[in-house]
Amino acid sequence: MEKAGDKDVTLKINRKGNIIYEKITPILSNEDEYKIGIWVRDSTQGIGTITYYNPSTGNYGALGHGIVDVDTSELMTVRTGKLLKSNISCIKKGERGTPGELMGIIIDTARTNFGSVIKNTGYGIFGKLNDRYKKSIQTPETDIALKEEIKLGKAYIYSDVLGDGIEKYEIEIQSVNTLSYDISKGVIIKITDKRLLEATNGIVQGMSGSPIIQNGKIIGAVTHVFVNDPTKGYGIFIENMLKEEKKI
Known part of the structure; x- marks a missing residue:
C-alpha cells in the first residue's frame, strides 16, 4: 500500500x-x-505430530485433520510452509470441558527445517521431507491396515509428549465407523496407558497426527479429543490420508 x-x-x-x-x-x-x-491472515503456526513418511514418494502426512483459521473456522490455503522442530516445555493437562495442550518453542533454523508444507486438507497436512532428515529416520517400515481390518480392543499410539523422544502408549479402540461422514473421525479411541494419563490426562492438542498401531500395522492417526472426556478421542483411517497424499 x-x-x-x-x-x-x-x-x-x-x-x-x-x-x-x-x-x-x-x-x-x-x-x-x-x-x-x-484484514489478512498471512501466516500461522502450531505444534503437531508427523503420522508417517512414505519412502516411495518422499512425502509425509501429519495431523490427520486440517489447519483452520482461528477466527473464521475456514480451512486455510497454504502457499508455502515449513516443517520445523519443536521443543516441548510444558504440558497443560486436559480437563472436562477444557482441552489440554502441549506447549513449546518452535525452532526455525536451517538445521531444524525438516521439510516443506505443500497442502493443507481435511485429511491433514502433506509435504516433502528434505534429504538430510530422511537419512536420519531409523524406524522400520510398517504395513498399513485397511479400515475393514481394524478390531475393537487394544492398540497403541506413538507420540512425544514429554519432549524426551517418541514413546509407545496403550489405548483401546472402542468404535469403528467405516461410513463416517466426517473423514477425520473414523474411530473412537480411549487412552488406557497410566503413564500418559498421569502426564496429560488423556489426549491434548499437539498429539494430533500420532500414529495408531494395531497388530503391528498402522491403522490411522489421532485427530480430536472429546471436550467432555479428555481420555477419549477420534482418529482418521490411514488409507484416507494416503489417498489424499497421492494428490500432491
Whole structure:
C-alpha cells in the first residue's frame, strides 16, 4: 500500500472457489499511512505430530485433520510452509470441558527445517521431507491396515509428549465407523496407558497426527479429543490420508 499511495489497487479474491477481482482506492489513515481496510491472515503456526513418511514418494502426512483459521473456522490455503522442530516445555493437562495442550518453542533454523508444507486438507497436512532428515529416520517400515481390518480392543499410539523422544502408549479402540461422514473421525479411541494419563490426562492438542498401531500395522492417526472426556478421542483411517497424499 505504501508503494501504491492513493492509486487504485486491484485485488484477486478467492471467494468459496470463485476467483473475482475488485478495484479498491487506498485511503490516508490517521497514522498518515495509506490503507484499504482489509484484514489478512498471512501466516500461522502450531505444534503437531508427523503420522508417517512414505519412502516411495518422499512425502509425509501429519495431523490427520486440517489447519483452520482461528477466527473464521475456514480451512486455510497454504502457499508455502515449513516443517520445523519443536521443543516441548510444558504440558497443560486436559480437563472436562477444557482441552489440554502441549506447549513449546518452535525452532526455525536451517538445521531444524525438516521439510516443506505443500497442502493443507481435511485429511491433514502433506509435504516433502528434505534429504538430510530422511537419512536420519531409523524406524522400520510398517504395513498399513485397511479400515475393514481394524478390531475393537487394544492398540497403541506413538507420540512425544514429554519432549524426551517418541514413546509407545496403550489405548483401546472402542468404535469403528467405516461410513463416517466426517473423514477425520473414523474411530473412537480411549487412552488406557497410566503413564500418559498421569502426564496429560488423556489426549491434548499437539498429539494430533500420532500414529495408531494395531497388530503391528498402522491403522490411522489421532485427530480430536472429546471436550467432555479428555481420555477419549477420534482418529482418521490411514488409507484416507494416503489417498489424499497421492494428490500432491
